[in-house]
Amino acid sequence: MTFTQLEIFVLVAELGGFTAAAEKLGISQSAVSHALKQLEREWGVTLLSRNKAGIDLTEIGKPLLVRARELLGIAEAMRQEISAVRGLQRGVLRIGSFGPSSSLLLLPQILEQYRQQYPDIDIFVDEGPDDAVAQWIAERRVDVGFVVLPDERFDTQLLIEDCFVAVLPVGHRLARQTQLRIADLCDEPFIMTAAGAAAQIEPLFERAGLRPKIKHRYSQILTIIKMVEHGAGVSIISSLALSDQVMDLCPGVVKIPLTPVARRSVGLAVHNLAQASPAVLAFMKTARTLAAASRLGPTQRAPGSRRRS
Structure with missing residues (x-):
């Protein structure tokens, strides 16, 4: 086993093919294939399986890939x-x-x-x-x-620490409030992030014994804000994600602190x-x-x- 063989194994797995790995390393595809076969022969296992869609890690290949990276x-x-x-x-x-x-x-x-x-x-x-x-x-x-x-x-x-804020259209009936409770948002169509922050937002409702009326899920913050601006619903977003540059793109949106404060x-x-x-x-x-x-x-x-x- 050599570090070169390990690097080839990792690159083939990450890039999903021998050709891409060879181009990345600046060597021939046959050299990549030969190095991987040598490694499999030395270890006595099959690391990768080939199919019509490309290349997949075998069950033994998955944990060995982690060790190779380590x-x-x-x-x-x-x-x-x-x-x-x-x-x-x-x-x-x-x-x-x-x-x-x-x-x-x-x-x-x-x-x-x-x-x-x-x-x-x-x-x-x-x-x-x-x-x-x-x-x-x-x-x-x-x-x-x-x-x-x-x-x-x-x-x-x-x-850094920041907090979650409610995001509403400027013409919304609650837009002039200085702070909002989770309960204030439960009767509104809700736009939930499909990104990782949902894991922090959903428990806010659960702890209050409430459930939002989720009508939309989007992975991009800008999409959420634009949909709020056009009246599709309200949302909760991390204040850190709402930089001045982002807010400038959506002048028809306001952000209002939550009470009690929900920190991240x-x-x-x-x-x-x-x-x-x-x-x-x-x-x-x-x-x-x-x-x-x-x-x-x-x-x-x-x-x-x-x-x-």
């Missing part, structure tokens, strides 16, 4: 530590991000500062729903990711802080510094970190 991550961390000793700052950083909260507000500020300090770090970003980012961290597809806290599966670092915490997570590479640790430090200086988002508090038990 080994490659440790090897990358070692390379970066050696580079640091030699006075170099090179390496790879894979980041998982979700929606407007992190992708539009937090990540750009952190990356701007990070790239100034570490211009030779090769950065890759994947965006998906909250739960998908958490899954990528668990599977080692990304080195660090933005998550909603708490999350006991990972080592985490708090960056957003931070960074890694699978294992003890195994994190220098590039990951530097990224977390940059984010922590910006958060402590109150330069991340409209609502801040001093950052903290938590070590999972």
